[in-house]
Amino acid sequence: MTYSLRITDIPVSERPRERLMAIGAKNLATAELIAILLATGQGKGKLSAVGLGQYILQQLSQDERDPMAVLRDISPQELMRIHGVGPAKATTMLAAIELGKRAFQSRPTEGTIIDSPMAAAAAFSHELMWQTQERFAVLLLDVKNHLLGIKLISVGTATETLACPREILQAVLRHGATRFIVGHSHPTGSVEPSEKDIYLTKQLLQGALLIETPLVDHLILGNGNHRSLHHTTSLWKEYPQDI
Known part of the structure; x- marks a missing residue:
């Protein structure tokens, strides 16, 4: 019309x-x-x-x-x-x-409560939302979902980033987080997860169980959009976390 x-x-x-x-x-x-x-x-x-x-x-x-x-x-x-x-x-x-x-893109302050995918996307946005390269980052949280900090793990190309599960989990333990959220950017704006994204999420869920530090979510962000894999896949049912 x-x-x-x-x-x-x-x-x-x-x-x-x-x-x-x-x-x-x-x-x-x-x-x-x-x-x-x-x-x-x-x-x-x-x-x-x-x-x-x-x-x-x-x-x-x-x-x-x-x-x-x-x-x-x-x-x-x-x-x-x-x-x-x-x-x-x-x-x-x-x-x-x-x-x-x-x-x-405003940076979240330490202590901000991250209790939803929208809050996590806002916290990640400065590092991930409008970037021209794929990036992988972690939100470090305490037991009450207060933000302890944000750790940028890796920066890749326009279409691919490399994130090592060991390096991610080491960062979580090193900073004393009791739970964490991971996120990465898709510069194309498409927030559909790839097979690699799903596989990495499974690895992290399994690793989170081993270190007894729950993975709360995995977000994909790009060009103003975001997607929560916790809310849109069955992975958290396959690998239940103590959230």
């Missing part, structure tokens, strides 16, 4: 700003979020702000590209090539994108 109405012609309850206030930003469509940043559309008789948001996403998705992936690294000049986007709209959008990146 393309919006050609002005925002003022849309019922108040359906306007992006009002919908954000009522149901929260996470429940809005991407075009609606862009519309709030744009504030105005293309002018009288043309696309509304929401319509312009949809149009921008369509232009960015040419050649089957992910428009959000394109937006993350787009330049002002590239954005202004889209009809209806001038310097003011382009700089507003890019400022919001950069703020989002910085918020996601």
